[in-house]
Amino acid sequence: MTDHAPRLRIDRLVIVESRLPTSFIRDVRLCAGLNIIWAEELTSTEGTTEVERAGHGVGKSTFSLMLRAVLGDDGAAVKTMRNHLADCYGSGGIAAEVVAGEERFAVFRSFGAQSLALRNGTVESLFEPNAKADAIDFSTYVTALGEQACLQHMPTRALPVTGQTVEWEHVLCWVARDQALGLRQYFEWRNDERTGLRRKVKDPPALVRLVLGLLSNSEAKAEERVASINNELSTARDTLRSDEQRGTNTRSIVETQLRAWAGVSNSLQMVADDLFAESVEKETQRKARQLETRNDEDRTLVAALDRELVELAADIKTQERIVELAKARWEETVALRNKDDKSLKEIRERRDKLLTLSGTCQYGGVSFSECSYVQAQRDAVKLTAKRDINVLTKMLEEHADREAAEKADYEREVKALSEFMDARENKTKHRANLSLAIERRLRQLGEGDAVRRSLTQWQESHQAPETEKLRDARAAVVNLEKKLEAAKGAKLATQQQMSERERQIAARASKLAKAFGVNGHYVPSDEKRPFQMLGADGDAYTVLEILLCDLACAVDGASGGGAHPGLLIFDCPREREMSPHLYDRFLTLVDEVCKAAPGLQVILTTTTAPPGLLREPPKCILKLSRASDENMLLKRRIENLLARATPLSRDTSDEEER
DSSP states (O other): OOTTSOSEEEEEEEEEEETTTTEEEEEEEOOSEEEEEEEOOOOTTTOSSHHHHSSOSSSHHHHHHHHHHHTTOOOHHHHHHHHHHHHHOTTOEEEEEEEETTEEEEEEEESSSOEEEEETOOTGGGGSTTHHHHOBOHHHHHHHHHHHHTGGGOSOOBOTTTOOBOOHHHHHHHHBOOGGGOSOSTTOOOSSSOOSOSSTTTHHHHHHHHHHTOOOHHHHHHHHHHHHHHHHHHHHHHHHHHHHHHHHHHHHHHHHHHHHHHTOOTTSOSOOSSTTSOOHHHHHHHHHHHHHHHHHHHHHHHHHHHHHHHHHHHHHHHHHHHHHHHHHHHHHHHHHHHHHHHHHHHHHHHHHHHHTOOSBOTTTOSBTTTOHHHHHHHHHHHHHHHHHHHHHHHHHHHHHHHHHHHHHHHHHHHHHHHHHHHHHHHHHHHHHHHHHHHHHHHHHHHHHHHHHHHHHHHHHHHHSOOOHHHHHHHHHHHHHHHHHHHHHHHHHHHHHSOOHHHHHHHHHHHHHHHTTTSOEEEOTTOSSOSEEETTOOSHHHHHHHHHHHHHHHHHHHHTTOSSOOSEEEEESOOGGGSOHHHHHHHHHHHHHHHHHOTTOEEEEEESSOOOGGGSSTTTEEEEEOSSOGGGSTTSSOOOOOSOOOOOOOOOOOHHHHO
């Protein structure tokens, strides 16, 4: 490769409407140096409304996303663009011819999922019958592209601290920034997606310095030492906070337990030197004595109840025998009454049967009323039945009186037994309740012993000096803070040792700033604003600082220094922040720089008209407008392909990124 051969250049970009049959929407030829895509604003006679006259929505940002797509970008914005266009052009896509170092590639990215690349091919060869057979994987193409354009020129690819390997997709985020971010800060590259770097605040500056060859081994080691000590310090501080909090929590827990156990308010002091002053300690001792006294009283009651229960058990046993005897006498009386009652019933039935006989005797053949035997029997039954009935009736009355008396005696004895049983049950319950109360107080006293031990521990911790463990934790934090300051000082000293590479890039950036009549100051270790235009304040100059710093880095790569690919894609770089004169001077300067560095390619989209000499080919490679559909990028009106998301905040502390 010659000294001026490009590390990376896009020679051609073709928007493909369909693959079969092959049909192109637009074929754009790019060149080395400055390439302008101008979205022309129409005059009042050419457009009927302000929207139609404006140069917005014609496809310039979509063109930038297409460039990113063929360079291997698979970010959210590129995916959104491809998905939207897939709805309109199902088999279409983006084709390009890309030069990376000594290799040339023809690449096709469909609006769907398919992508392929050919070595030493042309756009037309992508659609030949044997294209798929000769093609290489898109991932292989991206790897080769990154190696040839940038990565092979880097002495080391490992980012400091994390050791993450730099990949082409990381560098591409830098050289082709998201337009929606508006160039607010130098190291903000992507709007709605991550760059793939692990530390989104610390790693972009480190990546830039690695690519430019400005991150020395000594500084990388110093950075790693600072990060290592920071991690140790964070752990030590956490340990110290934990130890301090543990002591505070222990005292708080002990106080809460003591107050809850003693049943005192939070306002009562824990201990008191005054003999007559109230304190939690005295209330604790007083409550323990009360519990012990009540237990002694309840134990006396339990002993008395035990004696009474023994006596009741004997009384119940005696009464049960009395009840059984009374019941037997009652049942005997009932049995006698039932027996006499049965005999009386039989006599009455025999008597009534004889007295009520009617009809004719089967043996004598005479009427019962005329039978002498029956008449004799009737006369006898009348006499004996009357006598027996009288006797039995009298006996039944005597049995009834005796039964009533025996029943009354039985019921009286049963009631007495029931009273004994109830008394035993009540005393047993009372004894159980007393035992439970004693047990509960014993548990309280046990808890009280533990609480009193906690009180002693609390007093010791409250009165004792700082523990050895806590002293060691404090000393460790102080020691690490000193080490961190020393490490930061060593890192700063390393950064202040300006290398020859740093002087070269600083000289290039300063030369660009002088084109605007001010001095430039380049500090690569600054993680927010590495390049400053001294004496130039305002948003316009903030944007200009970012553009000039990117341009200086790209010129350095195109001239053979560092590893920058020498390609920049500026998508509508907020020209409204600048005055027309300032913006014209910037575009003219870019053209001058590109002429002086043949290996440099800058692709820039704009709505503001470029200076007169840059409005026509070969510098203006594509002019778009709303004058007609033919002048639109896709030669038809399609809804806005870009999701306008609010830029993500990058105000994150360094500790959150580790």
